[in-house]
Each structure stands twice: as C-alpha cells, then as structure tokens.
Amino acid sequence: MRAILVVNPKATTTTGRGRDVLLRALRSEVDLTVEYTRRRGHAVALARTAARQGVDLVVTLGGDGTVNEVVNGLMTAGPSGGVGDRPPAERLPALAAVPGGSTNVFARALGLPREWPEATSMILEALRVGRARTIGLGLADDRYFTFCAGLGMDAAVIHRVERARRRGRVSTPSLYLRSIVSQYLVGAERRHPAIRLERPGETTDGELATVVIQNTAPWTYVGDREVNPNPDASFDLGLDVLALRRLRVQSTTRMVSQSLSRRPDPRGRQILRLHDLDEFTLVAEQPQAFQLDGDYLGERNKVRFTSVPAALRVIC
Structure with a gap:
C-alpha cells in the first residue's frame, strides 16, 4: 500500500x-x-497531487486545519480541480488523521484516542484488518469541511484566538473563554442580529445573531468535555444547525450549559435548531x-x- 504522511511541523x-x-x-505497514x-494551503496541493498519482492512503499529522486542507485536496483531485468534478470515495485515497493539534475534533469524533501514540496504534490495527x-x-460554497462551520460570533471568537496565538499565546480552554467573553461584550452580533437562513421551499428564518453548522457531534471540546449544541449531528446524515436569535445573557448561558450537559438538548425561545439538512x-x-x-x-x-454524503473513506 502506497501512503503519504502530511506533517504540519508546527x-x-x-x-x-x-x-x-x-x-x-x-x-x-505501508510504503x-x-x-x-511549508505554508497555509500547502497541504491542499500535497493531497491533490497524491490522489492524482494513485496513492492509497493519506495520513495527516497535525490539527483540524491540516485535516481540512488535506480533505479539500482530495475532494478536488478531479481533472478540473473543482468541486463539480469530485471523484467517488472508492477512487480516492483513504484518510487517516493522527491527532497532533490542540483540539483534534475530527479525529476524536471518529472515535480515535486524544493522544497520538494511542491513535496511531488504532489506525495501524485498522490497516491490518482492513477496517474503514x-x-x-x-460544503460551504466551494470549500469542504469535516465537522463544523460557523457564521457570526463563534467565528469571531476563533479569529480572536488565532490573533492571540500569533502573539505567542497557547491555545487553552481559558483563552477561548476569555475570547468568548470579550467578543460577547464588544461584538455587534448581540445588538444587531443580521443573519437569515434560507431553505428551498421553506419559510426564511431571519434576525439570527450567530449560526453554528455541524456535520457530526460534538461541535468541539473543552479539554475532555464535549460541547454538543447539535447532539444528533452525524457523518452519516445531512447538516445540523443551531442558531441564536438573540445573544442575551440568560438565554446564551442556558444554551452553553445545555450543550455541556451529559444529555445535551439545547432548547429555548431564542434557539433555532434544524436537523439533517441537504x-x-x-x-x-x-x-x-x-469559520470552517x-x-x-x-x-x-x-x-x-x-451536505455531501458518502464522500470520503477514513481509517479509524
């Protein structure tokens, strides 16, 4: 079996x-x-080239950003390099994601252990027995995503965290918490809900403050704790949505608490949830x-x- 390991040295x-x-x-186990x-976007080109050369397996060592780039390279490996020329899953290399980032949501959502040595052992076992x-x-416009997307506050929080990391801060749950509080206090989303959700043949849902889209559950992790605003989201179904109509202190705090509970089921007047959307x-x-x-x-x-069903084979 021919394989390529795409390593994010950071x-x-x-x-x-x-x-x-x-x-x-x-x-x-493999050749x-x-x-x-070497730069942002490089993994897209590496994965696309590997797919076009007939490699059987692409392994990533990095975080969710590295996985996302590799997935986009694989999914655009057709002759035109566009999303409309997507090869079927059985003709693409399989993907194995070794967790090497700070959160590794995709790998953990597949059931892989959080630590890379244990995850590697599980991937090697899957290769030996042919498990996939x-x-x-x-798909968001012309870019694929594996587990989540967001428009509004959650993406603004990620932007704050990325800026802090460029200044040398370490990505920790406390950094995310401080970024959430800061964005909540100064962001325009709370005062002026400006997003609407349109579906073919359905009534438009308007005046939304922030929207989270999930392709699987959980949405993310706080350390070992799952954050689950859409607990029924699945790699085997369409997309799930949770939107907040207003970012009021009481309703927002309740939604976060519900998402962190052992039996998550966020509900409330300010919450819009939609399941299994095409x-x-x-x-x-x-x-x-x-954010993606x-x-x-x-x-x-x-x-x-x-939603792009049955798009990619993964080793887990």
Missing part, C-alpha cells in the same frame, strides 16, 4: 522524536512518503466572521451550505 502535541516513532510505525507543509468507514462532508444558504446584512473546521476565513455576506 503541530503542538508532537516532538521530533515522536514523529520519528510515528514514521517507523507507519513504515512497518511511506513524507511531506512537510465512509463519511459525509459539508442544503441551505446564510445571508447577512453586514459582513460576518466565517475551526479556521477563521474572513468575513462573508452569503454562504451556501450543502
């Missing part, structure tokens, strides 16, 4: 020695080539912060979301 939870151990373990990413599953993806469009009166798989991608006025 992965936060591995060392050079750890990477050497991982390489030896993988080489005991392995190793590539290191095919999952659906989300497609919808978010339209904003003013540009809103936008935990990466801030700037501001958008309009994003069309589509």
Whole structure:
C-alpha cells in the first residue's frame, strides 16, 4: 500500500522524536512518503497531487486545519480541480488523521484516542484488518469541511484566538473563554442580529445573531468535555444547525450549559435548531466572521451550505 504522511511541523502535541516513532510505525505497514507543509494551503496541493498519482492512503499529522486542507485536496483531485468534478470515495485515497493539534475534533469524533501514540496504534490495527468507514462532508460554497462551520460570533471568537496565538499565546480552554467573553461584550452580533437562513421551499428564518453548522457531534471540546449544541449531528446524515436569535445573557448561558450537559438538548425561545439538512444558504446584512473546521476565513455576506454524503473513506 502506497501512503503519504502530511506533517504540519508546527503541530503542538508532537516532538521530533515522536514523529520519528510515528514514521517507523507507519513504515512497518505501508510504503511511506513524507511531506512537510511549508505554508497555509500547502497541504491542499500535497493531497491533490497524491490522489492524482494513485496513492492509497493519506495520513495527516497535525490539527483540524491540516485535516481540512488535506480533505479539500482530495475532494478536488478531479481533472478540473473543482468541486463539480469530485471523484467517488472508492477512487480516492483513504484518510487517516493522527491527532497532533490542540483540539483534534475530527479525529476524536471518529472515535480515535486524544493522544497520538494511542491513535496511531488504532489506525495501524485498522490497516491490518482492513477496517474503514465512509463519511459525509459539508460544503460551504466551494470549500469542504469535516465537522463544523460557523457564521457570526463563534467565528469571531476563533479569529480572536488565532490573533492571540500569533502573539505567542497557547491555545487553552481559558483563552477561548476569555475570547468568548470579550467578543460577547464588544461584538455587534448581540445588538444587531443580521443573519437569515434560507431553505428551498421553506419559510426564511431571519434576525439570527450567530449560526453554528455541524456535520457530526460534538461541535468541539473543552479539554475532555464535549460541547454538543447539535447532539444528533452525524457523518452519516445531512447538516445540523443551531442558531441564536438573540445573544442575551440568560438565554446564551442556558444554551452553553445545555450543550455541556451529559444529555445535551439545547432548547429555548431564542434557539433555532434544524436537523439533517441537504442544503441551505446564510445571508447577512453586514459582513460576518466565517469559520470552517475551526479556521477563521474572513468575513462573508452569503454562504451556501450543502451536505455531501458518502464522500470520503477514513481509517479509524
């Protein structure tokens, strides 16, 4: 089996020695080539080239951003390089995600252990016995995502965290909490809900303050604790949505508490939840912060979301 390991050298939870151990373990099972990413977007090109060369397996060592780039490279490996020329899952390399970032939502949502040595052992066992599953993806305009997207406050919080990390801060739950509080106090989302959700053949839902889209559950983690605003979201179904109509202190705090509970089921007058959607469009009166798989991608006025079923094989 031919495989490529795409390594983010800035992965936060591995060392050079750890990477050497991982390489030896993988080489005991596959014919392995190793590539290191050099810039943002590089993993897209590496994965696309690997798919076009007929590689059987792409392994990532990095966080959710690295996984997202590799997925987008695989899914655009057709002759035109566009989303309309997507090869079927069985003709694409399988994906194995070794957790190397700070949160690793995608790998953990697949049932892989949080620590990379244990996750690697589980992936190697799956390779030996031929265990894999095919999952659906989300598509936001022309970019795929694996587990979540957001327009509004959650994306603005991610932007704050990314800026803090560029200043040398470490990504921790406390950093996210401080960023949430800061954004809540100064963000325009609380005072001027500006997003509407449009579905074919359905009534438009308007005056939304922030929207979270999930392709699986959980949405994210706070340490070992799952955050589950849409607990029924699944790789095997369409997209789930949770939107807040108003970011009031009481209702927002209640939603967060419900999402963190052991039996999450967020409800309330300020909450809109939609399950298993094939497609919808978010339209904003003013540009809103936008994120996919935990990466801030700037501001958008309009994003069309589509569920892409049975899109990719994963080893887990």
